[in-house]
Amino acid sequence: MIGLECHVELKTATKMFCGCKNEFGGEPNTKVCPVCLGFPGALPVPNKKAIELTIKAGLAFGSEIPRFSKFDRKNYFYPDMPKDYQISQYDMPLCKGGVVEFWLENGARGECRLTRIHLEEDTGKSTHAGSSDGRLAGSTYSLVDFNRAGVPLMECVSEPDLRTAEEAVGYLEALKRTFVQLGVSDVKMEEGSLRCDANVSIRATGSTTLGTKAEIKNMNSFKSVRLAIESEIARQIELLESGNRVTQETRGWDESSGTTHSQRSKEEAHDYRYFPDPDLVPLEFEAAWIEELRSTLPDPPFKRYVRYVDQYELPTKNAAQLVENPAWEVLLDGAVRRGVKPKSYANLLLGDVAKKQNEDGLSEPAATFTIPASSEFVKLIENGTITSKAAKEMFPRIWSGEITDPAEYVKREGLAQSSDRDEIKKFVDEVIATNADAVAEIRKGKERALQFLLGQVMKASRGKANPALVNELLREAIGSG
Numbered sequence: 494m495i496g497l498e499c500h501v502e503l504k505t506a507t508k509m510f511c512g513c514k515n516e517f518g519g520e521p522n523t524k525v526c527p528v529c530l531g532f533p534g535a536l537p538v539p540n541k542k543a544i545e546l547t548i549k550a551g552l553a554f555g556s557e558i559p560r561f562s563k564f565d566r567k568n569y570f571y572p573d574m575p576k577d578y579q580i581s582q583y584d585m586p587l588c589k590g591g592v593v594e595f596w597l598e599n600g601a602r603g604e605c606r607l608t609r610i611h612l613e614e615d616t617g618k619s620t621h622a623g624s625s626d627g628r629l630a631g632s633t634y635s636l637v638d639f640n641r642a643g644v645p646l647m648e649c650v651s652e653p654d655l656r657t658a659e660e661a662v663g664y665l666e667a668l669k670r671t672f673v674q675l676g677v678s679d680v681k682m683e684e685g686s687l688r689c690d691a692n693v694s695i696r697a698t699g700s701t702t703l704g705t706k707a708e709i710k711n712m713n714s715f716k717s718v719r720l721a722i723e724s725e726i727a728r729q730i731e732l733l734e735s736g737n738r739v740t741q742e743t744r745g746w747d748e749s750s751g752t753t754h755s756q757r758s759k760e761e762a763h764d765y766r767y768f769p770d771p772d773l774v775p776l777e778f779e780a781a782w783i784e785e786l787r788s789t790l791p792d793p794p795f796k797r798y799v800r801y802v803d804q805y806e807l808p809t810k811n812a813a814q815l816v817e818n819p820a821w822e823v824l825l826d827g828a829v830r831r832g833v834k835p836k837s838y839a840n841l842l843l844g845d846v847a848k849k850q851n852e853d854g855l856s857e858p859a860a861t862f863t864i865p866a867s868s869e870f871v872k873l874i875e876n877g878t879i880t881s882k883a884a885k886e887m888f889p890r891i892w893s894g895e896i897t898d899p900a901e902y903v904k905r906e907g908l909a910q911s912s913d914r915d916e917i918k919k920f921v922d923e924v925i926a927t928n929a930d931a932v933a934e935i936r937k938g939k940e941r942a943l944q945f946l947l948g949q950v951m952k953a954s955r956g957k958a959n960p961a962l963v964n965e966l967l968r969e970a971i972g973s974g
């Protein structure tokens with residue numbers, strides 16, 4: 494059984510309790526002030542935007558948002574925590590409960606309950622120098638950078654509802670997609686804006702008692718989450734089967750060896766001596782404000798995925814790809830309302846549109862790419878009015894908005910697919926006459942040369958010729974079957 498604790502750095506302009514910039518990187522200790530360094534007498538002021546983003550995240554997963562919340566001090570000593578305590582939340586988090594729904598690569602669906610989502614401040618970052626692997630052991634000195642200290646950090650704690658490493662990754666992807674869509678966070682694991690710990694315990698089939706859990710830390714990619722959990726499950730099974738016991742502890746994940754190793758035995762909550770932060774007043778929310786936030790929420794990615802698969806009958810893989818680009822939702826729905834088959838329009842989005850966006854460095858289609866023109870265009874492909882070759886030529890002009898009425902354009906330019914034998918025969922004879930070498934090669938059995946000639950005929954006909962008919966007439970003329 495697997496439960497995950499995820500720390501997500503929020504995308505705010507400034508830190509949680511001061512006006513310092515919330516930005517990744519930069520010269521060490523340049524984005525700091527007396528508040529985030531914990532100087533005596535410096536008073537924290539909560540960042541409203543961070544509270545708002547956390548509540549939005551909770552609302553997206555159906556969490557309950559209590560009217561009252563407060564910040565507590567979590568006391569422990571660590572060199573990258575300048576105050577010797579962290580401002581966090583203990584018994585009154587911003588969000589309680591909720592459910593994260595997710596899908597797996599194979600199309601299976603799952604869900605995992607959330608225990609809570611609370612808000613805290615991030616710590617600084619230590620760098621241990623002089624050791625070969627960057628760890629404290631063997632290092633000669635350590636450096637601390639407090640630029641990250643005080644960055645708003647949202648912690649999502651799940652119930653132990655996940656069963657496999659795949660489900661854990663599916664859950665994390667669901668969190669990531671939702672947070673990116675809501676603008677809550679960049680969710681870049683490599684920059685540390687999403688960090689996660691996994692609690693893993695196993696139990697015998699049919700048993701209802703939970704085994705002792707171990708917590709794994711230091712996983713810095715979805716892939717390492719999967720590998721670490723798989724390795725930890727195998728380790729615990731081996732321990733139990735050889736008559737040993739699993740001890741409750743924190744284990745680090747070592748990417749290079751592919752194993753977890755013991756770090757320290759787990760602290761209990763009372764070790765942190767939590768108490769309400771006397772510098773911060775308790776929070777009280779207007780119900781109307783919460784409702785206003787709720788009303789701004791877009792369709793969650795999972796809901797769109799389910800709609801694409803169940804209603805539009807798209808393959809699960811395509812549905813997952815479409816969800817990654819929220820701007821496509823309006824286009825796809827608009828095209829379907831105009832009578833375009835979802836699958837045909839999805840092909841355009843995942844093919845030409847994705848390629849063009851990529852080339853132009855756009856995160857969404859250009860405004861010149863409209864629902865009416867693109868829908869009409871796909872219909873012309875769907876009903877065979879134009880060949881895929883003609884479509885390829887037309888697409889850039891649909892994209893740029895040059896063609897606003899594709900049907901009219903096809904008529905005007907005479908681009909409609911032609912199945913007129915005599916007309917195509919003329920192009921075929923022409924191409925055969927000017928490509929004697931290729932004809933000779935085909936007679937020797939080289940099929941590739943036939944593809945070349947087919948391309949030439951298509952070109953000569955400006956993409957109008959019905960390719961199946963061209964193929965037939967070419968073979969007939971050359972006498973190769």
Ligand SMILES: [Zn+2]
Pocket residue numbers: 508511512513524525526527528529530643
């Ligand atoms: Zn500061």
